[in-house]
Amino acid sequence: MLKILILSLILTENVFSLIVNPTLNETFIHNTYKYDELIDLTVNKTVMHILDFEEDSDILSVYPTRVHVGTNDSISVDYPLLVTASQQKGISSWDLPLVINTKNKVLYFNDMARTLCPHDAGPNITAQGRPSMTLSTSSPNNVTVKIKVRRVQDFYLEVNKEVTLNVTPSTPKYYYFSFDRDPLNLPHSQRSHLLFPKFNYTIPKSVLLTIDSDDDVCAIVSIQSNSCPVFDNERDVTYRGYHFTMTRKGGITVTQSMFPRGFYVVFIVMESDERCSGVAARAHDRRKTFRFEAAASVSAAEYAAGALAALALVLLVALLAPLAHALSCASHETVIIIENEPVPSSSRDVAGIADDTPIVSRHSDEFESEVESEAEAAAAPLTLAGLSRARPQAHSRRSYRYFTSSLTVAVVYALPVVQLLATYQARVRQSGDQDVCYYNFLCALPLGALSDGNHVASNAGYVLLGAAFMLQVRWRQARRAAAPYRGDVGIPEHPGLLYSMGLALVMEGVLSACYHLCPNKMNFQFDSSFMYVTAVLCMVKLYQSRHPDVNASANTTFLLLAFVMAIGVIGIMDPNPYFWAVFTIAHLSICFFLTLKIYYVGKFKMPYYVGMFAVLLYVNECRCGHEGASLARRAVAALRARGRAALRPARPARALLLAVVNVCNWALAAYGMYEHNGDFARHLLAVLLGNTLLHTCCYVALKLRHGERLPPAAWLWLALAPAAWAAAAAFFLDSRTKWSETAARSRTHNAPCTALRVFDSHDLWHLASAAAIFFSFNLLLIIDDPLADTPRHLIPVF
Template sequence: KITLNTLICFLLISTCGSGAVGETKNVVQKDAEFDVTYNDTVTSENQTIYAFNHTVSRNKTEGVRVRVDVSPQNLESTILFVVRQKQAVLSFQVPLILRGLYQRKYPYNHVGRTLCQPPTRAASETQYFFVDVSTLSAQGTNYQLRVSRVESFTLQTDKKFTFTASPSQPQYFKYVFPDGVDTVIVKVNSDMNFPCSVMSIQDIQCPVYDLDNNVAFLGMYQTMTKKGAITVQRKDFPRNSFYVVVVVKTEDEACGGPLHFYPLRPDELIDAGNRTKVLDVVVSPAINSEVYVMGMLFCLGIFLSFYLLTLLVACCLSSLPPTERSLDSVGRSRHESLSSVEEDDYDTLEDINSDKNIVRTKKFLCVSDLARKDKRVLSKKYQIYFWNIATIAVFYALPVIQLVITYQTVVNVTGNQDICYYNFLCAHPLGALSAFNNILSNLGYVMLGLLFLLIVLKRDIVHNRALVRNDLNALECGIPKHFGLFYAMGTALMMEGLLSACYHVCPNYTNFQFDTSFMYMIAGLCMLKLYQKRHPDINASAYTAYACLAAVIFFSVLGVVFGKGNMAFWIVFSVIHILATLLLSTQLYYMGRWRLNAGILRRMLHIIYTDCIRQCSGPMYIDRMVLLVMGNIVNWSLAAYGLIERPNDFASYLLAIAICNLLLYFAFYIIMKLRSGERIKCLPLVCILFTAVVWGFALYFFFQGLSTWQKTPAESREHNRDCILLFFFDDHDIWHFLSSIAMFGSFLVLLTMDDDLDTVQRDKIYVF
């Protein structure tokens, strides 16, 4: 019953296991039994073969485990153990030498290996296997051999099984898909952070790769400390079953642990210490197709309801009677309302700059003073924002999509689940995608961004019709209507959804900027829109604005690559941050009527002397000064925090700077609006309150931190949690839902917050 391959292997070991070719060796074969410990001695002159047999049933799977112990005093003598089975050969030496980083060597004198079980077609058959023991050492080496059955070799559904493992004593178990279950999730847990471990899912075949140096050769695998989870689909395993393999690594660096000292000699052996780890494994059925359908319908239903709500509000507003002109504007002609003729009429005159200086440096400015340019020129200027961001979106998104598809392909082909930082306890695959739920939840950004574009388009059409019929309210009253920035904001929101979905195809630190790039865009565009409302003539051009945003993204990339713990980078960035804040403050305070040249220091000293020392007069523009002082305090504080703490997540730190400045400016705008005697109508007030509440809940779910690419993949999995909504969505998915709604609400606030001024003459609307 010994196959030809087994016989050849036996002959090779018998003839070549001795010290010289042709040297005779005394071979002893013993009939051995399970659960009996054999104490024996082996030398180069003798070889022992232990013969075992056991009955294998097709309906019952039993594991067989071989354990070998060698005395620590005999570590210099290596013993070779070869296990010959019907369709496989397993060999290992004791002491087992496992290599770590930089080829460090760790000897283990206690080795335990589970034999793979070849499939059998018969209902029951007796199988034989042999354990050959040999050495090249001339002196006798003592060893202990024990072969036993693993009664709990087959894992049961939803039943936790506890076991121990070490680098030289890996464990693996078999799981068979029950009828009606196509997808399961395998969870391995431990109360011990270290030693670092690897869990692997492998097909039923021999050999089983269950050592630190080969566990990555086959199947899916991931490193773990306390938690590990892999979703397994029946379609990937033709035998409807698989092995769950758990290997303890020889070193902990892969899991974020400390690095051992470097050996003084290349051949030096390092004592690994006690690296035994207690773990438990449980295999549970994953969600079925009905849950997928419910999740998709829920996602669509939420955001389609906003379309319906918008339609109802539009119908209600259209049924109201038209607004009457205010008494202040009755009888006023268009020429009387303008503070001067349009700028195009005198741009070529020599006194143009002096005229701007006179107008823009007045102590109290009105919107009419900064809305002097031709409306058609400004409309074209601000439409460039939309066309530029549309162009940027195409050229940015295409390589991103290509890259993440490549990432996902690498994950699927190699099985290395350390490449992507998912919430593995709530990662539902669909097709080639590993976490479809994290991608689906970004649908809200796209749908609500499109809805905002439709709302802006409707307002644009209504405004243009009013201009065509020479409506005085449209011509002379309210904040000048320019929709280019609104179109750009809606497009940016849609792109945020697309790029966030791309990031969540394979989230990791190398592509995190995909998820944040358009967040910078949105924050920047919102600030520009707030400024444009009261300063339409002097707002930044699209080219300048996008160039500045490109610089922000450039620093974001540099921070991800070089910022981690690099003091030189943080010093340079903090200096640039503070200088940029000062330059922008000067630009805003003087309404652009200043020049950056060689004489700027002389002019600064002159102003300090005349205004602060000689006359000790206060600032001419108090409101602007208050805003800019607060802005500088906030930005200098953020710069100091970055320089002191040097956070690892530079992209989020940069985004926090943008959001803090946006919130500060928005709060200033609301306060100044109320101080100026203006009011907030019902619709924008409801939007403000609703958006504030949604942002609060959204941030709560954002800070749950289900994964973090700032740590190792194994440490990131410690933050993984189960799904909390419909068994399909996790906390981060809810952040996607709520943040998309909150951004949409924020955009509506910017769109409607000055509707109360639509009948107020522009020369009575203050600039702040």
């Protein structure tokens, strides 16, 4: 009788079917339900439900189906609820509860929602098939299930339309953007009975996807091609397309060349925040609200206009050099500075020394037991004649060693950098992991094979201005060679050192461009290395102007640079407080030593054995109960003999400038110790560039203090360089990425392009710093031109 009843029900309207398997004691309930209705069902290990769905109208059949399943009952993880959705071209399955194991807590989700893959997404969409679903469980207890299916009417994204959505780990969502003129692509006759989304019929070839959120819950966003299945869970989302983590802000530029027909945008809330924050935070509410929008990216015409504008600006900066030269020529007059003849010092009247013998060799084995008194030093000032005894050919040879060393370092350093960064770029394209490279994704404009072409191209300013400076040096060298030899007059020029400065600027552009192929913590030193070189070479140039024979050799200089770069790498890899403390002590110790050397014009010498002897003597006095007695007696004797004059520096101008420099360095060191964050490379760059600028200011001030005239063009560079450096510093501090943080947190600093829709603040830093360095180089190049006809015994050393 029961079999007859079941058969009659099946043969009727097929609205309800009940199939009983007496052998297995199982009941299969097959029923047809409608969309947008909340359905209550009960399942256990003996009851399984099979659900079909129907709609009153096909008007929404072009949209995909989203399934919502939940329960208020406690479901054991040993007896989960199994949900299966069958479509024409695939099957999807899930289980409840969703279990999330974090380091601090286990989370259970008793509800889930999934969007069924629209197999016909893209051209020639006709209708999305209705699924057939199965609910089952092995639980011996009844489980009440609520289920609802609906059409996702906001599934197709429109240009410049913001979409808001809520996501949990168990309810991921995704949407579709089409690059076709109309993704439905149907004739008008087939549209009449369907409700289609409104599409922009001028869809761009490139779109910027901007995503915002008001909470710090960690999420992953994936960009996938329009094929099924769509990977919408944390475990397999990384196997297709492009993906990145985010908290409050995210973005990516997608072009039609990447996805010719269109792409899915998948939103998934991650099980924990560790990947975004870097620490295992306590588990909390895993619900996240997104707001996102697809907007037209920069067109090719806008891209070209921005690039040409930047190029024009760089060329304008380069043209300032010949204009400044014309200004100097228009007001040129020969001036010989006449001062009281200084008392001849032993440094100028040493007999038996060849002209090409450096003065530094005369005292290499001489031990000075006491520091010369300030009065004696002031009575016998040094002049350039005493520190420039080498022949011009010897000066030229030594200076060209800087250029050959710079060229060798540039080639050896750059080749592996290019190879490494090209490998990074290929890795990103193959894996799709957008967390590898720390771009400003809201202003990362693809250019050919480059993911961030604008940040690469903006480095052209370094290359062009560096080449322009080298051409200036070559032109000056040709003029000097054509002029008759004038004897020992003027400041000796070191063309090789000047060439190496120009080459350093060129290589800064090359390596910075390489760094921006894939910027991250592991390769930041490539971006800053030749900035270090530039800063050190400028300081060498300033010192060499007044100390031609006693300057550091090229080998020593580049050995020092290698040491600085090694410190930078250590600081990037492990910036712990102990490292900061050691670096700060070394920094301030070097400042103190150089202060004494500069104040006493190189006459203050303290070999290591003198320092050791002083320490031992001090310890012995402490043991004898006469701590510091000898030092105190000296101080009292000096005060009795000279009164307050003993406290007055013999060189007040130099003392004041050195005091300012030391205060600045102490302030910078204190700030570094207070912050001691992971961005040590930026601190090291600030130390080197800051001291270079301070050294330049001191040099100019001492020139004016000694009554030396500055050429008109130098005043132009003195006006332009600080303005350019101030602008560059402002742009540099307005950082749009933070490689010292996680990729997700770095994205919170991202911002859209501000200049011509092509460049952001970091691009402007490239352009402004290139101009600032170029102006500074030109200042160093011509600052001593008025001394060209001044005898060297009248040029003071400072």
